[in-house]
Amino acid sequence: xxxxxxxxxxxxxxxxxxxxxxxxxxxxxxxxxxxxxxxxxxxxxxxxxxxxxxxxxxxxxxxxxxxxxxxxxxxxxxxxxxxxxxxxxxxxxxxxxxxxxxxxxxxxxxxxxxxxxxxxxxxxxxxxxxxxxxxxxxxxxxxxxxxxxxxxxxxxxxxxxxxxxxxxxxxxxxxxxxxxxxxxxxxxxxxxxxxxxxxxxxxxxxxxxxxxxxxxxxxxxxxxxxxxxxxxxxxxxxxxxxxxxxxxxxxxxxxxxxxxxxxxxxxxxxxxxxxxxxxxxxxxxxxxxxxxxxxxxxxxxxxxxxxxxxxxxxxxxxxxxxxxxxxxxxxxxxxxxxxxxxxxxxxxxxxxxxxxxxxx
Ligand SMILES: Nc1ncnc2c1ncn2[C@@H]1O[C@H](COP(=O)(O)OP(=O)(O)OP(=O)(O)O)[C@@H](O)[C@H]1O
Ligand code: SF4
Ligand SMILES: [Mg+2]
Numbered sequence: 407x408x409x410x411x412x413x414x415x416x417x418x419x420x421x422x423x424x425x426x427x428x429x430x431x432x433x434x435x436x437x438x439x440x441x442x443x444x445x446x447x448x449x450x451x452x453x454x455x456x457x458x459x460x461x462x463x464x465x466x467x468x469x470x471x472x473x474x475x476x477x478x479x480x481x482x483x484x485x486x487x488x489x490x491x492x493x494x495x496x497x498x499x500x501x502x503x504x505x506x507x508x509x510x511x512x513x514x515x516x517x518x519x520x521x522x523x524x525x526x527x528x529x530x531x532x533x534x535x536x537x538x539x540x541x542x543x544x545x546x547x548x549x550x551x552x553x554x555x556x557x558x559x560x561x562x563x564x565x566x567x568x569x570x571x572x573x574x575x576x577x578x579x580x581x582x583x584x585x586x587x588x589x590x591x592x593x594x595x596x597x598x599x600x601x602x603x604x605x606x607x608x609x610x611x612x613x614x615x616x617x618x619x620x621x622x623x624x625x626x627x628x629x630x631x632x633x634x635x636x637x638x639x640x641x642x643x644x645x646x647x648x649x650x651x652x653x654x655x656x657x658x659x660x661x662x663x664x665x666x667x668x669x670x671x672x673x674x675x676x677x678x679x680x681x682x683x684x685x686x687x688x689x690x691x692x693x694x695x696x697x698x699x700x701x702x703x704x705x706x707x708x709x710x711x712x713x714x715x716x717x718x719x720x721x722x723x724x725x726x727x728x729x730x731x732x733x734x735x736x737x738x739x740x741x742x743x744x745x746x747x748x749x750x751x752x753x754x755x756x757x758x759x760x761x762x763x764x765x766x
Contacts, residue, residue, distance in 0.1 A: 436506075437464035438607050438640045439488070439525075444500035444510075446483050446492065446664075453714040457483040459664040461500075465608060468638040470630075472651030472672075474687070475661035476710050481644045483664075485610045489527060490517040505607070523553040526606035528597055530613040535597055536585040542596045543569075543581025550603045568599040571636075572629050591622035598629055605637050612644045627654050648687055652676060657748070660684045663711055663721035666742065670749040680751035680759060682726045720754065727765045728755060 446458040458480040465471050473481050486492050488502050490512065502510040504525065509517065521527075529535045537545060546565045550556060556564070562581075569577035572595040585593055594614065601609060611630065615623040631654060634641055643655055651658050651672065658675045660668040660683060668681035679685045689704035708725040711717055717724055719736045729735040734754045743756040755762055 435467050437503075438467050438505060439465040439642075440501070440503040441484075441488065442501040442503070444484065444487060444502065445498070446480070446487050447497040448493075449495060449497070450714070455713045456716055457664050457713055458487065459716070461661075461664070461666055463659055463666070463669065465640045465642055467607070467640050468634065469657065470634065470641040470643055470655045472655030472658040473642060473644045473661060474646060474648055474651055474658060475667075477646060478710055478713065479661040480664035480713075481646075481661060482612055484661075485527065485612050485642065485644060488610065489521055489525060490514075491521075519553070522549055522601075522606075523604045524606055525608045525610065526601040526604070528594075528601045528609065528611040528614045530616055533585065533590075533593055536593060538585055541582055541584055542588065543583075546581070546596070546600045546603055549600045553604055564603070565599075568603055569596070571602075571633065572596070572599045573625065574599075591618055591625060594618060594622070594626055595629060598626070598633070602633050602637065602639070606639055608642065609633075609639045610642045610644070613646070614643070615650060616645070616647070623650070630654065648676075648691055660687070663716055664713055665721060666750070666752055667722065668751045668753075669742075674746075674749045678749075680745055680749070680756045681753050682728045682759070683722050684751075686725075686727075720752075728753075728759060728762045729765070730754070 441464075442462045444458055444461045445456070448455040448457060461480075461484060463471070473484070475481055483492070487498055487510070490509065492498060498510060500510060501508045504520065509520065536542065540548075543562070543565045546568055547561045550561060550564060565581050566577045569580055574580050574592060574595055580588075585596070588596060598614070614630070615626050618626060627650065630641060630643075633639065643651060645651060655672055657669065657671050659666055660675065660681065662683050667683045668675065668679065675684060676688065679688060683706070686704070686706035690706060706725055711721060711724070719734065719738050720726070720729070720740050723729045723731065723735040726735065738754070740752045740754045742750045742752045744750045745756060753759070
């Protein structure tokens with residue numbers, strides 16, 4: 407591991423060799439899920455889409471890890487790769503260790519046993535995920551029955567308990583209703599009930615609140631938090647909305663063009679961002695504490711790149727106000743620099759960002 411000293415403190419700045427992992431875990435327990443050097447490519451008629459490019463991270467029991475990034479940054483492909491749900495043509499490299507065992511490329515039988523039981527997923531579109539011809543209760547019961555052989559009465563009691571747990575009133579009656587009889591927020595909560603039915607170790611929530619209005623969004627996030635208190639599940643919360651992770655996650659990975667841009671605690675990401683992309687995202691968040699009420703929101707110039715033609719060096723360089731366009735930023739992919747324990751930025755100038763001139 408290389409030591410650098412751009413701020414005069416060699417102890418706190420290290421260039422991490424790939425596949426990087428920060429030195430110290432946020433928990434005493436070993437990670438429940440470890441992703442190492444995950445890369446996913448899709449060969450297409452127009453060229454190879456590099457959807458995820460050398461991504462490594464850990465998720466610990468009882469923690470919520472937020473994964474944020476603009477549309478197309480590889481968030482969903484990452485979760486599908488973990489669950490082994492990518493289409494056949496996808497080329498996948500790296501490791502996904504669940505409780506120590508590499509499950510990337512595992513047999514379909516093994517994955518089927520894990521999915522919905524030990525690793526569960528909440529999808530964005532609850533209406534599409536629920537079957538309109540079966541009652542909600544039936545579908546939740548089925549998600550338990552495929553993994554566990556329970557007597558009918560116990561199964562029914564568990565369904566009612568789960569609906570109650572996600573805040574659905576009159577759960578016994580509601581269990582007998584069909585998805586179209588539920589409101590949008592209730593359907594999303596029914597989906598959550600289904601995903602936690604078997605007390606999974608890892609819960610992957612891909613944009614669980616995007617389709618919902620703010621009040622229902624808050625209820626759903628509250629349900630996730632309460633569930634975690636009971637089950638100690640690790641939650642991977644995938645969203646393009648930094649505001650959502652702020653309230654719920656402990657640590658955050660910011661992704662750009664299929665790569666990690668920054669990893670840190672919520673406080674580090676929000677109050678001491680060390681990657682220009684994170685700074686751009688934060689500056690474009692509406693905030694009530696802005697001094698000038700009519701101040702225009704900043705937006706990151708340009709568009710995210712096509713993942714077929716990823717810019718050389720640092721993928722963010724065409725949009726980065728701090729970029730050295732004659733040097734490193736264009737010629738070399740930045741390493742992951744650990745600035746303090748567990749806080750990493752994949753930027754050549756992570757440690758000296760505040761002293762760099764900013765292009766207007
Ligand atoms: N089956 C596929 N074939 C080809 N390209 C794909 C396929 N699935 C995803 N991609 C591409 O991979 C990239 C990452 O997609 P992904 O769905 O992970 O983005 P995302 O970060 O989840 O975005 P969003 O916030 O819009 O959900 C995108 O460029 C997408 O077009
Ligand atoms: S490596 Fe260069 S282009 Fe990339 S984020 Fe850092 S300063 Fe910007
Ligand atoms: Mg997505």
